Amino acid sequence: MSGRTRVVVVGADAAGMSAAHQAMRTAERTGRHLDVTVLDRGRHTSYSACGIPFWMAGDVASGDDLVARTAEQHRQAGIDLRLGTEVVGVSLDERTVATAAGEEIGYDELVVATGAPAVVPSWALRPDGTPYDGVGPVKTLDDGSAWLDRFAEAGDGAHVVVVGAGYVGIEAAEAALRRGLGVTVLTRGRGLALLEDEMSERVALALRAAGAEVVLDAEVTGLDVDGDRVTGVRWGDERRDADLVVVAIGVRPATGFLAGTGLPLSRVGALRPDGHGRVADGVWAAGDCCEVRRRIDDSWVFRPLGTHANKHGRALGDSLAGGTLEFPGVVDTSITRFAACDQYLEIARTGLTLAEASAGSFDPVCLTTEGTTASGYMPEADPVAIWVVADRTTRRLLGVQVVGGRGAGKRVDVAAGVLWRCGTVDDLARLDLAYAPPFSAAWDVVQIAARRVAERL
Ligand SMILES: Cc1cc2nc3c(=O)[nH]c(=O)nc-3n(C[C@H](O)[C@H](O)[C@H](O)COP(=O)(O)OP(=O)(O)OC[C@H]3O[C@@H](n4cnc5c(N)ncnc54)[C@H](O)[C@@H]3O)c2cc1C
Known part of the structure; x- marks a missing residue:
C-alpha cells in the first residue's frame, strides 16, 4: 500500500x-x-449505553458521565468525525x-x-411512526434522558410496564422500582432470555419480592391510548393500566x-x-x-x-492498518444484576444453554447446586445457585449460570476461562481458586457445582 x-x-x-x-x-x-x-x-459518540439504566436508576449523576470520549477529543486525535x-x-x-x-x-x-437499534414494534407506534407518549426503548443517551423526564413527570403512584425480560428489561425494571414507581414486567417466554427456566424463576422471585409483577407467556398485542398517550397494555385476554411502557424486546x-x-x-x-x-x-x-x-x-x-x-x-x-490482531470469538458470557427494594441479585451466564447443548453434538448432563457466596458463618454469606452443564462423553464443560447475592456473578468468569480453553468439568472442580472465609468456602461453590456434575457423568 x-x-x-x-x-x-x-x-x-x-x-x-x-x-x-x-x-x-x-x-x-x-x-x-x-x-x-x-x-x-x-448526536453522540463513544458513550456507555450499558450505563444508561443505572443513570435512570440514580446511580449515575449525569449522562455526560457516560461519555468516554467527546467528539472534540476524537477530532483532536486526528479523526474527521462528522x-x-x-x-x-x-x-x-x-x-x-x-x-x-x-x-x-x-x-x-x-x-x-x-x-x-432497538426493535420498536408497530403496536408501540402512532400512525406517523413515532412511539406513543410515555412509550420508548432504552438504547441511546437521548432515550435515557427521555426516561428521566418521564419518571419525574409520572410522579407517585404511576405504573410502568416493561415489555421484555432480557438484561435491559430487568435493569429498566430496577430503575423504575428505585424511582418509586409500580412495575409490571411482561415476557413472552418462561422467563429471562438466555437463562434456564429454573434460574430464571429465581430472578422472577426477586423481582416479585421487590414489589414488581412478573407475567410469563405474555405476548403483547397492543396498547390502549388516549389521544397520543398510552394508558394500558394488552396481551391475550388481559390488560394492565400503564402510564409508561418500556419496550425492551431486543435489537x-x-x-x-x-x-x-x-x-x-x-x-x-x-x-x-x-x-x-x-x-x-x-x-x-x-x-x-x-x-x-x-x-x-x-x-x-x-x-x-x-x-x-x-x-x-x-x-x-x-x-x-497492517497489524495481525484477531478477535478470537466468544464463549457467550454476560452478566447483570437486579437491585431494588431490599432485593439484590447478580445474574450471569457463560457457555451453552441445555437446549443449545442438546442441539449440538453433545450429550449434556446438568445440575443446579445451591450454596453461599462466602463461608456460611460469615455475615457476607448470601445464597447462590449455580447451574452447570457438561458433556457426558468428553466431560467437557459446556455452560455455567449463576444467580445469587453479592459476589456471585463474577464467579462465571472462572468458568468462562475453562470454557475458553475447552476444559473439562473436572478442570473447573480442581482449579486453584483463592479462598478466605469472606469470599468463599474452602471449596468454592462453583467448584462444588462442577464436582457434583462430574460425579454424574
Ligand atoms: C441499555 C443497554 C445496556 C447495555 N448493557 C450492556 C452491558 O452491561 N454489557 C455489555 O457488554 N453490553 C451492554 N450493552 C450493549 C452495548 O451497549 C452495545 O453492544 C454496544 O454499544 C455496541 O457498540 P456498536 O459500536 O457496535 O454499536 P452502537 O453503540 O449501537 O453504535 C452504532 C452507531 O452507529 C450509528 N449508525 C447506525 N446506522 C447508521 C447509518 N446508517 N449512518 C450513520 N451512522 C449510523 C448509530 O447512530 C450509533 O451511534 C447494553 C446496551 C444497552 C442499550
Whole structure:
C-alpha cells in the first residue's frame, strides 16, 4: 500500500471508534498513512449505553458521565468525525458511500460499525411512526434522558410496564422500582432470555419480592391510548393500566443501508466478519451489526454486547492498518444484576444453554447446586445457585449460570476461562481458586457445582 488510504467508518460508538483509534495507532507503527473519517447519524459518540439504566436508576449523576470520549477529543486525535451524517447507501464498485444529505464520500477501506437499534414494534407506534407518549426503548443517551423526564413527570403512584425480560428489561425494571414507581414486567417466554427456566424463576422471585409483577407467556398485542398517550397494555385476554411502557424486546442490526451491495447477511440481518473484521475486499465490520463466532460449538451467534464491540473493533482497526490482531470469538458470557427494594441479585451466564447443548453434538448432563457466596458463618454469606452443564462423553464443560447475592456473578468468569480453553468439568472442580472465609468456602461453590456434575457423568 502506498500513498494515503481513505478509511471511512460508519458508526461512531464502541466498535467504530475502537477501530478508528486502533487503526491510527497501528498505522504509526506500520508506517501507513490513513485519513480516517467517521460518520454517525446521531448526536453522540463513544458513550456507555450499558450505563444508561443505572443513570435512570440514580446511580449515575449525569449522562455526560457516560461519555468516554467527546467528539472534540476524537477530532483532536486526528479523526474527521462528522455527527448528524446518516449513510443511506454504499457502492462497492465505486467505493463510495452516499449520505442522507446527498453527499458522496469516497473510501479505500470501509468500516461498518452501525450497531443494532432497538426493535420498536408497530403496536408501540402512532400512525406517523413515532412511539406513543410515555412509550420508548432504552438504547441511546437521548432515550435515557427521555426516561428521566418521564419518571419525574409520572410522579407517585404511576405504573410502568416493561415489555421484555432480557438484561435491559430487568435493569429498566430496577430503575423504575428505585424511582418509586409500580412495575409490571411482561415476557413472552418462561422467563429471562438466555437463562434456564429454573434460574430464571429465581430472578422472577426477586423481582416479585421487590414489589414488581412478573407475567410469563405474555405476548403483547397492543396498547390502549388516549389521544397520543398510552394508558394500558394488552396481551391475550388481559390488560394492565400503564402510564409508561418500556419496550425492551431486543435489537436488530442496522444493515439496511447495505441493500443492493450483495454483501451476505445472516437470518437476523447481521454481517459475519472474520476475526480481523474482514467482510469483503475493502469492507470491514465489527460490533452489534455483526454476529460473532462462538468457540464452544463453532457456531455464529448474535450477541450484541459492548465487550465484543470494543474487542472486535480494536482487532479490526489493527488489521486494517497492517497489524495481525484477531478477535478470537466468544464463549457467550454476560452478566447483570437486579437491585431494588431490599432485593439484590447478580445474574450471569457463560457457555451453552441445555437446549443449545442438546442441539449440538453433545450429550449434556446438568445440575443446579445451591450454596453461599462466602463461608456460611460469615455475615457476607448470601445464597447462590449455580447451574452447570457438561458433556457426558468428553466431560467437557459446556455452560455455567449463576444467580445469587453479592459476589456471585463474577464467579462465571472462572468458568468462562475453562470454557475458553475447552476444559473439562473436572478442570473447573480442581482449579486453584483463592479462598478466605469472606469470599468463599474452602471449596468454592462453583467448584462444588462442577464436582457434583462430574460425579454424574
Ligand atoms: C441499555 C443497554 C445496556 C447495555 N448493557 C450492556 C452491558 O452491561 N454489557 C455489555 O457488554 N453490553 C451492554 N450493552 C450493549 C452495548 O451497549 C452495545 O453492544 C454496544 O454499544 C455496541 O457498540 P456498536 O459500536 O457496535 O454499536 P452502537 O453503540 O449501537 O453504535 C452504532 C452507531 O452507529 C450509528 N449508525 C447506525 N446506522 C447508521 C447509518 N446508517 N449512518 C450513520 N451512522 C449510523 C448509530 O447512530 C450509533 O451511534 C447494553 C446496551 C444497552 C442499550
